Amino acid sequence: MERRFVDATGVPPGRWIAHQRIRAAAVLLESADHPIDAVAGRVGLTVAGFRHHFRETMGSAPRHIGASSGADRRGRVLPPVRPAG
Structure with a gap:
């Protein structure tokens, strides 16, 4: 199954999932000044894993990345993440 997935997407399943999570996180970061730790949790990653990926x-x-790039990222309520695709 993994071989077929790689043939279809060009990347292994784990990397594809990580990329989808980061794409969703980028949307959140670009749309408002959400705290990075809240965005990481919203997309299912630890803060360390989020920063790495x-x-x-x-x-x-x-x-x-962000609505004001470098602004304070504290205390905002996060909107729901839409599935990528």
């Missing part, structure tokens, strides 16, 4: 996928730290 974000940098690997996006090529920059999550703090460089």
